[in-house]
Amino acid sequence: xxxxxxxxxxxxxxxxxxxxxxxxxxxxxxxxxxxxxxxxxxxxxxxxxxxxxxxxxxxxxxxxxxxxxxxxxxxxxxxxxxxxxxxxxxxxxxxxxxxxxxxxxxxxxxxxxxxxxxxxxxxxxxxxxxxxxxxxxxxxxxxxxxxxxxxxxxxxxxxxx
Amino acid sequence: xxxxxxxxxxxxxxxxxxxxxxxxxxxxxxxxxxxxxxxxxxxxxxxxxxxxxxxxxxxxxxxxxxxxxxxxxxxxxxxxxxxxxxxxxxxxxxxxxxxxxxxxxxxxxxxxxxxxxxxxxxxxxxxxxxxxxxxxxxxxxxxxxxxxxxxxxxxxxxxxxxxxxxxxxxxxxxxxxxxxxxxxxxxxxxxxxxxxxxxxxxxxxxxxxxxxxxxxxxxxxxxxxxxxxxxxxxxxxxxxxxxxxxxxxxxxxxxxxxxxxxxxxxxxxxxxxxxxxxxxxxxxxxxxxxxxxxxxxxxxxxxxxxxxxxxxxxxxxxxxxxxxxxxxxxxxxxxxxxxxxxxxxxxxxxxxxxxxxxxxxxxxxxxxxxxxxxxxxxxxxxxxxxxxxxxxxxxxxxxxxxxxxxxxxxxxxxxxxxxxxxxxxxxxxxxxxxxxxxxxxxxxxxxxxxxxxxxxxxxxxxxxxxxxxxxxxxxxxxxxxxxxxxxxxxxxxxxxxxxxxxxxxxxxxxxxxxxxxxxxxxxxxxxxxxxxxxxxxxxxxxxxxxxxxxxxxxxxxxxxxxxxxxxxxxxxxxxxxxxxxxxxxxxxxxxxxxxxxxxxxxxxxxxxxxxxxxxxxxxxxxxxxxxxxxxxxxxxxx
Numbered sequence: 001x002x003x004x005x006x007x008x009x010x011x012x013x014x015x016x017x018x019x020x021x022x023x024x025x026x027x028x029x030x031x032x033x034x035x036x037x038x039x040x041x042x043x044x045x046x047x048x049x050x051x052x053x054x055x056x057x058x059x060x061x062x063x064x065x066x067x068x069x070x071x072x073x074x075x076x077x078x079x080x081x082x083x084x085x086x087x088x089x090x091x092x093x094x095x096x097x098x099x100x101x102x103x104x105x106x107x108x109x110x111x112x113x114x115x116x117x118x119x120x121x122x123x124x125x126x127x128x129x130x131x132x133x134x135x136x137x138x139x140x141x142x143x144x145x146x147x148x149x150x151x152x153x154x155x156x157x158x159x160x161x
Numbered sequence: 162x163x164x165x166x167x168x169x170x171x172x173x174x175x176x177x178x179x180x181x182x183x184x185x186x187x188x189x190x191x192x193x194x195x196x197x198x199x200x201x202x203x204x205x206x207x208x209x210x211x212x213x214x215x216x217x218x219x220x221x222x223x224x225x226x227x228x229x230x231x232x233x234x235x236x237x238x239x240x241x242x243x244x245x246x247x248x249x250x251x252x253x254x255x256x257x258x259x260x261x262x263x264x265x266x267x268x269x270x271x272x273x274x275x276x277x278x279x280x281x282x283x284x285x286x287x288x289x290x291x292x293x294x295x296x297x298x299x300x301x302x303x304x305x306x307x308x309x310x311x312x313x314x315x316x317x318x319x320x321x322x323x324x325x326x327x328x329x330x331x332x333x334x335x336x337x338x339x340x341x342x343x344x345x346x347x348x349x350x351x352x353x354x355x356x357x358x359x360x361x362x363x364x365x366x367x368x369x370x371x372x373x374x375x376x377x378x379x380x381x382x383x384x385x386x387x388x389x390x391x392x393x394x395x396x397x398x399x400x401x402x403x404x405x406x407x408x409x410x411x412x413x414x415x416x417x418x419x420x421x422x423x424x425x426x427x428x429x430x431x432x433x434x435x436x437x438x439x440x441x442x443x444x445x446x447x448x449x450x451x452x453x454x455x456x457x458x459x460x461x462x463x464x465x466x467x468x469x470x471x472x473x474x475x476x477x478x479x480x481x482x483x484x485x486x487x488x489x490x491x492x493x494x495x496x497x498x499x500x501x502x503x504x505x506x507x508x509x510x511x512x513x514x515x516x517x518x519x520x521x522x523x524x525x526x527x528x529x530x531x532x533x534x535x536x537x538x539x540x541x542x543x544x545x546x547x548x549x550x551x552x553x554x555x556x557x558x559x560x561x562x563x564x565x566x567x568x569x570x571x572x573x574x575x576x577x578x579x580x581x582x583x584x585x586x587x588x589x590x591x592x593x594x595x596x597x598x599x600x601x602x603x604x605x606x607x608x609x610x611x612x613x614x615x616x617x618x619x620x621x622x623x624x625x626x627x628x629x630x631x632x633x634x635x636x637x638x639x640x641x642x643x644x645x646x647x648x649x650x651x652x653x654x655x656x657x658x659x660x661x662x663x664x665x666x667x668x669x670x671x672x673x674x675x676x677x678x679x680x681x682x683x684x685x686x687x688x689x690x691x692x693x694x695x696x697x698x699x700x701x702x703x704x705x706x707x708x709x710x711x712x713x714x715x716x717x718x719x720x721x722x723x724x725x726x727x728x729x730x731x732x733x734x735x736x737x738x739x740x741x742x743x744x745x746x747x748x749x750x751x752x753x754x755x756x757x758x759x760x761x762x763x764x765x766x767x768x769x770x771x772x773x774x775x776x777x778x779x780x781x782x783x784x785x786x787x788x789x790x791x792x793x794x795x796x797x798x799x
Contacts, residue, residue: 028334031374040375045281108284110378115325116340118385121284122375123326123338132374133331 002158006069007062009154014061017147018054024139032125032132032139040108040122061147064090068151083152084145091144095137099125183207184228184517187440188735188751191246191255192420193290195272196427199436200290201225201755202270204244206237206257213288213370214335215426216433217453217499217506221337221370223314226439226522227513232310232318234368236268236294239304248737252397253419254390255737264299266358268292273393286377288370293386296358303358307339308351313511313524317350326378327367328352336374340367342381405471408772409724413731416738417761418470421463424758426500429486430478431455432463433500435742435754441519442699442743442753449515451524452742452754454497454505457483457536458580459759461663464543465781466765468550480547483540484561492564494536496528496582505529531578532587537569538596538603542663545603548612559613566604566616570624573597580656581692589648591636592656594628599663601625632665637672643679644672646693653683655690655705658712662781668717677709677717686746688729700743700752706730707763714770715780723771730764740764 024030036046038060039053068086072078103111103124110116111124129136185203190210193200200222201210209224209231223231238261246257254271271291275283294303309318311332318337323329327340328347339345342365345352356364365381379385400422406414425432434456439449460483467476486502487494497505506525513522544562548554554562579590601621607613635648646654657676661668684691689701690709707730714723733744735751740760742753773780 025373031334031336031372031376033373036373037375040284044284046285048281109375110326112324112326115327116378116380118380118382121377121379123336123371123378125375131329131336133334136374 001069001073002155005155005158006066008158009151010062010065010069012154013065013147013151014058016150017061017143018057020143020146021139024135024143029139030129030133030136032129032136037106037122037125041106044108065151068148069155072152072155078152078156080149080153083148083150083155085148087144087146087148087151088141090148091137091141094144095128095140099129100127185209186750187516187741187753187755188739190225190735190739190755191248191257191270191737192423192436192739192756193253193255193270193272194423194436195274195288196422196425198272198288199423200270200272201437202255202257204246204257205235205241206259206268207233207235208270208290209233210437211290212436212453213337214372215500216424216436217451219312219333220314221309221311221318221332223310223513225437226511226516227314229514230310231314231513232308233306234292234308235304235306236292236364236366237304238266238301246736248416248419249394250398251401251415251419252394253423254394254397258297259301260298261301264301264358264360265297266294266301266303267297268294269390271390271393273389274396275389275392276396279392284377284379286367286369286371286379287373289379290366290368291386291389292366292368293363293390294358295363296360298360300357300359303356303364305341305343305345305354305356305364306351307345307353309337310350313522314513315511320347320350320352322347335370335372336376338367338369338371338376338378340369340378340381342366403471406469406768406772408768408775410727410731410768410771413734413738414470414765414768416734417764418466418472420739420756420761421466421758421765422475424756425475425478429500429502430475430480430482431486431498431500431502432459432479432758434459434759435757437754438524439519439522440516440741440752440754443519443697444516444752445518446697446699447519447521448699449519449521449523450528450754451505451508451526452757454499454526455482456497456759457487457494458496458533458539459762460536461539461542461546462759462762462766464546465769466762468546469769470765473552476547476550477552480544480552480558483543484558488561491561492568494540494565496531496533496536496578497526527584528578528582531582532575533579533582534569534573534575534577534593535580535590535596537565538599538663541565541600541603542596545607548607548610554607554612556614559615562604562607562613563616566600566621569597569600570617570620573624573628581654589635591632591644591646591648592654592659594632594636594648595660595663595665598625598628598632598665601628602664629665641679642675644676652693653680654693655680655684655702655708656692658705658708658717661712661715661717662708664781668712668715673712673717677712680709688726689733689744689746701746703730703733703740703742703744703757703760704763707760707767711763711767711770714767714774720771720774723767723774727767727771 035050035053038056039049103109109122110120183205189204190201211222212218212220224233238259241259243260257268259266318330321329330337345354365386435452438451442448508525508527510521515522576587576589608616638645644657646652660666690705692702710726739756741751741755742757
């Protein structure tokens with residue numbers, strides 16, 4: 001495994017992922033604000049939450065890319081299309097399992113069964129995060145596909161495969 | 162109150178309860194807001210106007226403009242015998258009390274606001290309205306009708322039941338949530354309930370809007386709502402307490418300040434003219450305009466009100482907005498901007514019924530293309546007042562002001578649309594010349610006091626003298642013995658009273674005295690003033706009467722006359738202390754967009770001048786180097 005290549009391609013792919021998700025919100029594809037969603041796990045302060053969430057998301061994306069690299073190494077295959085395939089699979093997992101579990105994982109998130117309380121006031125994402133806009137899955141798939149594709153192609157280039 | 166104890170009567174159809182919003186008189190509305198957006202609540206407990214996320218965005222309730230299609234949210238007994246309302250002391254939290262033959266109830270409406278430190282400790286919604294109704298006496302049947310309509314009533318809204326989270330409505334790029342402590346029944350695209358309440362029962366509602374997901378959904382537990390209402394009341398009271406006015410009209414002045422604060426847009430410091438569009442200046446007429454933008458013509462009077470009351474932070478924010486947000490068009494200024502300093506949107510006509518049939522209903526404002534020379538004087542005078550009150554004009558601000566001054570030097574001889582923005586073409590307005598003179602006069606004063614560097618003082622003096630002579634010669638009608646609206650003209654205009662306000666001529670001078678008399682003869686009606694004569698007549702223009710009261714206080718009359726007029730004008734505010742743009746002289750009813758910031762600014766300015774006269778304090782610090790040290794107009798720029 002080429003550690004330098006992982007650090008570089010992982011960081012680049014994460015930046016693109018964050019940019020695409022933010023862009024999707026800006027152009028109205030989704031209301032989902034990932035930094036805000038993650039940041040409110042640690043603080044109720046809206047502005048700080050967005051900053052903390054951004055840092056969490058970057059670190060998370062960076063660390064998560066090691067899984068991609070491990071898969072590339074184990075299959076002896078690193079390419080844009082293989083990375084994209086893993087990205088789509090990850091997006092599917094995030095949207096179906098991750099988002100459904102979110103009210104249980106997020107300390108400030110309410111649920112349709114229990115309603116909001118003083119400590120849980122955030123709207124849950126629902127299946128496929130459709131509560132955050134019906135095009136949310138589209139933006140998540142596109143962003144993660146791009147993340148995987150960049151990771152695959154840059155890891156291949158920078159590790160000289 | 163446990164919701165299970167409340168008796169929710171079944172509803173078959175929405176129309177069964179005739180819950181359609183009642184068309185209210187303009188003065189029957191109150192306003193709630195959070196310095197980002199505002200809602201109008203009628204005496205009948207109906208929110209008939211709400212645009213989120215900011216004043217000039219599209220509406221979710223607009224029954225004000227189309228009772229059938231606009232959308233509304235009403236909470237009230239079916240047939241109240243008596244309705245009384247007031248703002249909780251010195252706040253913008255509205256309380257409406259309904260009495261029926263069987264009992265009484267109290268409805269509280271607010272957009273919650275909290276201080277910055279609480280904001281960091283708790284989750285807060287982007288935009289929210291809280292409504293709480295409590296039965297205070299006997300038993301009472303409360304009807305609830307929640308009928309949202311998107312895009313000024315032109316689009317229906319799909320309401321989805323999200324279980325214990327409430328009702329969810331996705332519109333465009335945002336989501337609305339309605340939470341209720343009592344079950345509402347969905348019928349078509351509305352949610353309804355009829356609730357039987359006994360003394361001590363209460364119902365709580367929260368309506369929110371968010372463009373970020375996840376949205377915050379505030380809980381409705383009684384103690385939490387009570388705490389939030391209390392925090393909002395305290396926030397407003399703390400703000401109101403800062404008003405430095407100790408004259409006899411404290412209640413009216415503080416209410417005007419609170420109304421003005423509601424019209425400010427906190428993120429940028431801008432202040433809009435009014436939160437509504439197309440409330441008519443003549444019922445069933447076509448003088449219907451969108452006022453949800455910022456007019457630079459209001460700058461000078463607005464800054465006078467803010468500084469006079471000691472609202473330094475608001476004055477700083479407003480100055481920042483005015484000089485920086487308008488940067489894209491400098492040194493030219495446009496008549497009307499959005500809260501972020503963009504050009505106001507193009508005017509469009511909506512296919513709505515209009516308030517009491519007053520059509521067309523317009524959004525956007527065509528005044529964006531008008532040319533008004535008075536703006537330069539109003540902006541420079543605002544900056545001068547700001548500096549004379551000890552605030553700093555930094556290098557950038559100074560450069561901007563000089564740019565405006567140079568623009569005036571090049572263009573003051575041109576005809577313009579003038580302060581009242583008629584759509585009949587350009588003329589040589591005396592008021593516009595006055596403000597060109599004011600612009601140059603203030604720049605010279607700032608330079609003299611060492612507050613402005615790099616000004617072409619000699620050029621300003623030379624041009625100022627030319628303008629002054631032109632006003633004295635061609636703006637004066639010898640036959641009428643009055644200044645006139647247009648150079649070489651014979652029509653009058655109430656804005657001529659501002660010749661004294663801006664320091665061009667002393668209020669007690671023979672020319673101003675006869676001008677005042679002529680204005681009274683031609684433009685006064687039942688103690689109010691028209692801004693000018695039109696056929697058919699529109700309403701009396703409320704701020705013009707406050708200008709007259711201030712003119713009297715500045716030396717145009719006696720203190721008693723100023724008091725008497727001011728007190729008479731107070732009779733035209735509504736029961737909540739709010740004014741529209743105009744007043745129907747026959748009925749006293751409010752006309753035009755509501756509530757109107759310009760009128761409240763006029764009230765504050767007049768009250769300040771009256772109080773200053775009473776205490777023998779110097780008046781109008783902004784013209785220190787102008788009329789107060791001058792005995793004749795000839796001395797102005799000498």
